[in-house]
Amino acid sequence: MIEFSRPPQSYASRTAEQRANTEGRRFDLRRPERSFTIRQLCVEFDVTPRALRFYEDKGLLFPARDGMNRVYSTRDRARLQLILRGKRVGFSLSEIREILDLYDEKDGGAVQASRSLKKFRERIEALRQQREDIDGAIQNLEEGCIRLERQLTESRPDLLPKAEAYDSVLRARLDGQVDSPLTALAE
Amino acid sequence: MIEFSRPPQSYASRTAEQRANTEGRRFDLRRPERSFTIRQLCVEFDVTPRALRFYEDKGLLFPARDGMNRVYSTRDRARLQLILRGKRVGFSLSEIREILDLYDEKDGGAVQASRSLKKFRERIEALRQQREDIDGAIQNLEEGCIRLERQLTESRPDLLPKAEAYDSVLRARLDGQVDSPLTALAE
DNA sequence: GCTTGCCTTGACGTTTACGTAAGAGGTATA
DNA sequence: TATACCTCTTACGTAAACGTCAAGGCAAGC
Incomplete structure (x- = not known):
């Protein structure tokens, strides 16, 4: 059966709102230094806690801690967004990690920056290729649709x-x- | 290290031309009923024999046989093209199989055709979404490029x-x- | 004080898409 | 005839990206 990439477990049973009401009362939703619990991010992006911990393991995220518990900053949230988008466009986690690392490269090494630039451009070109593939696939499917529509118009x-x-x-x-x-x- | 999806083994050591010369002499390259050996397709699409056999195992290809050996028709070749493109745009093999099956559905069951049509449209919509993701990713990377370029123009x-x-x-x-x-x- | 619920860290299991070796057979070339 | 090179099947191995317990900690509520 065809399914959209619907994860086995949906962590959207409670809304971020609800969680914020119980846990985030001392935070101002509008302030950019707002922080998030693991569950809040899971709900918001519909991923599992296991996934977030996994990304951390792999060096894609490094949330702060409150005692034992993870505390995600807005910056962590932004990274997570990039991670998930990266995944959707077909990057592996290690590739995503590399890209994120390149973004962070603050040490300003000019040689490093030059290499990063090169890699970014490679990525962009690869994505353009991929876009063409997608356009091709869409075209294929649309042709299929037309065929099916014709077939159906004739029969039923x-x-x-x-x-x-x-x-x-x-x-x-x-x-x-x-x-x-x-x-x-x-x- | 970042790499383009370069497969571990490249099966492009011999050209399709070379193979055709040794094995395909009784075929006319222009005739659509031309057939291919497993290696010819491997060379042409830069995949391994193992992959083709795997696709067959999973019901995505069913080449004819000449004794023990697989013989791929132009139709098999076309399917392979679709398979590889499907992969590049992120479909799993089972999803691709389903799509190919929908294309084949020759029994003309109108209800089936109707369902196929619906699924095709779902796929198309999903692909459109994906294209937006790609555009977003490209934009991100281009912004990164601009940042890096600025940084480099100033320093080196x-x-x-x-x-x-x-x-x-x-x-x-x-x-x-x-x-x-x-x-x-x-x- | 006890349950409920969320958090933590292991650690082993699972799926996908093949890789890789092993062993055997067919055919063309030296 | 030997060798090389293709083909086949069978079968075990593997990397990625988590899933799924298990065992335990901390806080709130009854």
Whole structure:
């Protein structure tokens, strides 16, 4: 069965709001030095605590500690965002780590900076290639759609799902907003 | 060290041409019913025989046999192309299998076709999302480039790689055409 | 004081997509 | 005839990215 990259465990049972109310009362939501618990980030980005600890293990994150407990800064949060996006575009964790390291390289070594620049440009070029692949794949699938639509128009026009209505539903679903009746139909 | 998805073993030591000369003499290269040995496809797409056998195991390919040996048709070749592109855009093999199966669904079951259509549209939407991710990642990296360029212009302008020359070299390298001196510098 | 719930650190298990070796057979070349 | 080089199957190994217990700590609430 086809599924969107829906993780086995969804950590969205409680909202970040709820958590903030119980745990984050001494923080101002608007202040940039706000900090987050592991769960808050898990809820917000729909990942598991195990994943965050794993990223830490691999040197992609290094949250502060409050006693034993991890405390994530806004900077950690930003890094996490980059990590997850990196994953979505196909980077491995070690690649992502390298990129993040390159961003951090504050020691200002000019040679290092030059190398970083080169690597960044390589990455960009690779991503452009990947974009072309995606465009190609989309085109393939759209051709498939056309074929199927033709086939259905000839045999059972009643089964033709209306594209517009469907699209809006799908978009809502991807945004994690609604669980519409059509979702159930998708089986 | 950052590397482009360069497989551990490159099966490009012999060209497809060479193979065709020794093995494919009774085939006309222009005729669409041309067939291929496993190695020919490996060379052409730079994958290992193991990978092709693996795809077969998983039901993504089903080449004919000449005795024990696999014989790939142009249709198999086309499927392989789709498989590899699917991989590059992040589909798992089982997802790719499903998509290929949907393409094949010749039994004409209208309900099946309707479902296929729906899944295709889901895939397309997911790919569009992914493209946005890629655009975002490219933007991030370009910002990083700008930062680094600024930093270098201030400290060591001599170390600034010229973007244009570099880009052409990189493109050639991605096309697997040239192994330029700059490649060695990349280390 | 006890349960509930979230946190921690191990440590072993799992899936995907092959790699890699082992052993055997077919064919072309020296 | 020997050698090299391709092919096959079987089977165990592996890297990445976590999942899944297990065992324990700390705090809140009843």
